[in-house]
Amino acid sequence: QSVLTQPPSASGTPGQRVTISCSGSSSNIGSNTVNWYQQLPGTAPKLLIYSNNQRPSGVPDRFSGSKSGTSASLAISGLQSEDEADYYCAAWDDSLNGSVVFGGGTKLTVL
Amino acid sequence: QVQLVQSGAEVKKPGASVKVSCKASGYTFTSYGISWVRQAPGQGLEWMGWISAYNGNTNYAQKLQGRVTMTTDTSTSTAYMELRSLRSDDTAVYYCARVAAAGTGAFDIWGQGTMVTVSS
Numbered sequence: 622q623s624v625l626t627q628p629p630s631a632s633g634t635p636g637q638r639v640t641i642s643c644s645g646s647s648s649n650i651g652s653n654t655v656n657w658y659q660q661l662p663g664t665a666p667k668l669l670i671y672s673n674n675q676r677p678s679g680v681p682d683r684f685s686g687s688k689s690g691t692s693a694s695l696a697i698s699g700l701q702s703e704d705e706a707d708y709y710c711a712a713w714d715d716s717l718n719g720s721v722v723f724g725g726g727t728k729l730t731v732l
Numbered sequence: 733q734v735q736l737v738q739s740g741a742e743v744k745k746p747g748a749s750v751k752v753s754c755k756a757s758g759y760t761f762t763s764y765g766i767s768w769v770r771q772a773p774g775q776g777l778e779w780m781g782w783i784s785a786y787n788g789n790t791n792y793a794q795k796l797q798g799r800v801t802m803t804t805d806t807s808t809s810t811a812y813m814e815l816r817s818l819r820s821d822d823t824a825v826y827y828c829a830r831v832a833a834a835g836t837g838a839f840d841i842w843g844q845g846t847m848v849t850v851s852s
Contacts, residue, residue, distance in 0.1 A: 623776060656838045658777070665842040666769075666777065667825055685792060709777055711837040712848055721767065721779040721837040 624649065625710050625724035632730040638698040641727045643710030645691050649722055653713040655693040657686055660707045660726075669708070670695060697729075705731045734758035736828050736843035743849045744818050751814040752846045754828030761809035763787045765831035767839055768802060769812045770824040782813065782831060794836075818850045 626644040633639040643655065657670040668677050670686035673693065685696045693712075697704055710724040739753040754766065768780040781792035783802040790802050801814045811828055826846045829839035 654836055654837065654838075660841075666829075666839075666847050667833070667842070668838060671832060671836070671838040671840075704813045711777075711779075713835050713837050717794055718791055719835065720791070721778065721782075723777045726776040 622724035623725035626715060627708075627710060627714065627724035627727045629725065630728050630730065631718070632732055633697075633700045634732050635700055635702065637700045638696060639700060639729065641695045641696075641708050641710075643693045643695070643724050645693075645712060645722075647691060648716045649691075649712045649714040650688065650693055651691040652715055655686065655688050656711045657684075657695045658709045658711065660709065662706070666709065700731055702731050705729055734830075736830065736841055736842055738826075738828060738843040738846045741847040743847070743851065744852055746819055746850055748818050748850075749814060749816040750848050752826050752828075752848070753813055754811040754813070754843050755807045756785075756811070756830070759830075761804075762806055765834055766802070766804070766811040767829050767831050769827045769829055769839070771827070771845075772821070772824040775824075779837075780826075781812070782834075784834075785811065815848075818848075822848065823850045824833060824848060832851050 630643045652674045658666040659669045660666045675689040683699045707726045709726045714722045765784045767782045783790045803812045828843040830841040832838040832840040
């Protein structure tokens, strides 16, 4: 059971816009920034969004992030076949000594 | 280029220990922390802990306290993760990742992963 809650799956057709949600609590998303990772099959995760809505160099602006209260969202516009991957949200959690918590992951299928 | 290169796959028996290495290059090693994240087959990501490459301070996931030790060797820009008393549910791909900013969960560079299989 993951601390952050994501839908297990999402899908869309090429060119469509899809969103993936991530729900947490006051000790994680509610008081800290959210990051998103993309994991293509058989590869290491890649940082996609950091600090809620910032894109690292090289990440297309089709990917965007937002946060409100204890929830966050990743939006992908102009969906492409190469976007088919697992997506994870992550945040710092202030409980105990502090730790990083992940969502369970969302498998995005491009139909 | 900036990269983290991990050691090769391991097969261990239950109760044994494993030590995975993560060699950094292309940046000043002591300027960033290193986190370790594991992924069991078909499962999601699990944070294991963090070590400061500057002063060796550590913060381990509560679930692994007492079984995991993270260290660094600044002379070779290498981070290590040792896990003891291995169980079958420790079978996973283990990743090291550079911490972009402490206390945020933002990891900007990842190693290629090391498969650790625990089986009798």
